[in-house]
Amino acid sequence: MRVLRNLALDLVLVSLRVGLRLLSRVVPTSRSVVLSASPETEGNGVEVARALLGRYTGTIVWLRDGGPVPVEVEALADRGMVLVPKASPAGLWAYLRAEAVLFTHGLYGSPRPVPRKPVVNLFHGDGPKDVRPARGVGAPMASTYLVGSTTLFSGFQAEAFDVPRDRLLLTGNPRTDQLWRDLTPHQLAALGITGPYVVWLPTFRQPRAVGAVRVHDAAVVRDDAAAGLAGLLAGLADRGLQLVVKPHPMDADRRRTPGVVTIDDDDLARVGVGLYPLLGSSAGLVTDYSSAWVDYLLVDRPIAFLVPDRSTYDRELLPADVLDWAPGEVVDNDPWTQPFAEFFADLDTHGRRGSSLRLSVAERIGLNPTTTAADDLVTELVKRGVLDSA
Structure with a gap:
């Protein structure tokens, strides 16, 4: 078929x-x-x-x-x-x-x-x-x-x-x-967000058929992100922060995870809210190979990279060493002792701790401010x- x-x-x-x-x-x-x-x-x-x-x-x-x-x-x-x-x-x-x-x-x-x-x-x-x-x-x-x-x-x-x-x-x-357009508490509550929050934006691994898009027959690709979520959720809860996940529109995994507020495009459309005002009102961002972190550098807030499939991800990264100088903590497939510790420390200082790193990366990639x-x-x-x- x-x-x-x-x-x-x-x-x-x-x-x-x-x-x-x-x-x-x-x-x-x-x-x-x-x-x-x-x-x-x-x-x-x-x-x-x-x-x-x-x-x-x-x-x-x-x-x-x-x-x-x-x-x-x-x-x-x-x-x-x-x-x-x-x-x-x-x-x-x-x-x-x-x-x-x-x-x-x-x-x-x-x-x-x-x-x-x-x-x-x-x-x-x-x-x-x-x-x-x-x-x-x-x-x-x-x-x-x-x-x-x-x-x-x-x-x-x-x-x-x-x-x-x-x-x-x-x-x-x-x-x-849109990053600088404020959202009202009523709009956020309609999405299930009741206080300060961090956004998790994973890119898709296994695409689903959406519109005029061809889909290949590769084996199902898993990122096993759930393995790193428990510590993230616990650390955010200690700080009174919710975790809000927005699945990629093409992602076959709809990211329904206990303890996480899952929001898709239909939810955003229902409330009349765009993704980027949602990002602009957040306290921090967790992502992976997504382009969202590049845009998020403009607001200079904490960023972490959850990439448990770093060694098996099937898309080439350009440049190949990008995760070695990413503008935030990288939580990958190495043994985790205190995952997200740097990210939490940055959140505790409202982004001041990691600001110089983010600025240096913005300059390195030639970001238009x-x-x-x-x-x-x-x-x-x-x-x-x-x-x-x-």
Whole structure:
């Protein structure tokens, strides 16, 4: 069944890639742009739409996957953004007529751009994971420009996507603008958060089939993170902190763990809360190979890395030694004597203890410290002629 699904998906995507590229050469463009984000609450897409609504005078078309409209998207539609089903003739026509296309995870098979229609890959974060599409799942994401926030990690990504360095836009991840948006106690309580908290953001090991994504038949990959959670939960409880886990949208493991507040995209959509405001209100972050820690450096708060599968993780890390100089304690598969001791000490000082390390890592990776990434991106797109004016 999985093989048939992948073959059918490949056939559809190849047809779209070829057909839309040919039509894009001849169909006249209009003063419009199309945006596609997956999931629709993905901050890079939402924040770029918000910035465009404040400055772009053309039509902004948001391509939808279906289902209930997220609160954030509905608010943008109330301001004039046009919502169109992605899998529809209207969606395809909007794509063909747009003067520019922006996406986070690819769109319509990602046809190679033609000169008259620049394609901007907003992507979904700068991290150490190798993103080359030949690695098991994924598809080519052809684009004219790639958006990033670091000279180091974005450089690897540009090479993977075959985007020239001079078309790498290091304006910052637009979603990071949300880190400074406060959440109310009522919003947090609706998610099951009743006090100060630390967020655990594990990346996915075994992907599940979500939308137009191919899934490979590799053996189930386990990270055995539960082995390190008991000490983490106990230490956080001693400090009056909750642990909140947000599973990756593609993770087959939904991370339902006793003592942990589990929040998924549906929960966030129900309350009208984005992931990055949730991160911005947290006391600290526990993650692994995820790109979230790069963004979290901007708020300069404690970070720990729970990587019990460090020696068996099946994705290449770039650079390979990244965990040797990570900006926080690494809890890996070595014998644990006092796991999270450094992380707890940093929490006890409200981040002062680890601040110099985080600053040095931010400098090492060339992190753009902007707090206005979405607006900076729009400015750069106008400067480069991607948008006529804004």
